[in-house]
Amino acid sequence: MNPLLLIAIGGVAGSLLRWQLIEVLPSLALGVFVVNQLGVLVAGIVAHRISATPSQKLFWITGFAGGFTTLSSLAFVLQGTTLISGLGYAFASLLISLLILNLVRGKSRA
Secondary structure (H helix, E strand, O other), rough: OOHHHHHHHHHHHHHHHEEEEEEEHOHHHHHHHHHHHHHHHHHHHHHHHOOOOHHHHHHHHHHHHHOOOOHHHHHHHHHHOOOOHHHHHHHHHHHHHHHHHHHHEEEEEO
């Protein structure tokens, strides 16, 4: 299948699922945090735990996880916080993302 089509289909699916999850969670800040961590988990599993083809990686990592996760919404959440709480939220987001990737990757690859 055409790589652009794979990425587009994955991106649409990820974006729609992100919107649905954020709508049902009690706050935008929690929704953005959850979808970003789940997106890291999906990308980590595809990259490190399954034998994904290049086409599957394009769909799941570039398309789905790219559409599902959101830096722009993270920035929007942060602009409505105090400096200390915003830094805490951003630091926690990054730290937990790295922990997820390290747990998923494990000792399977360097």
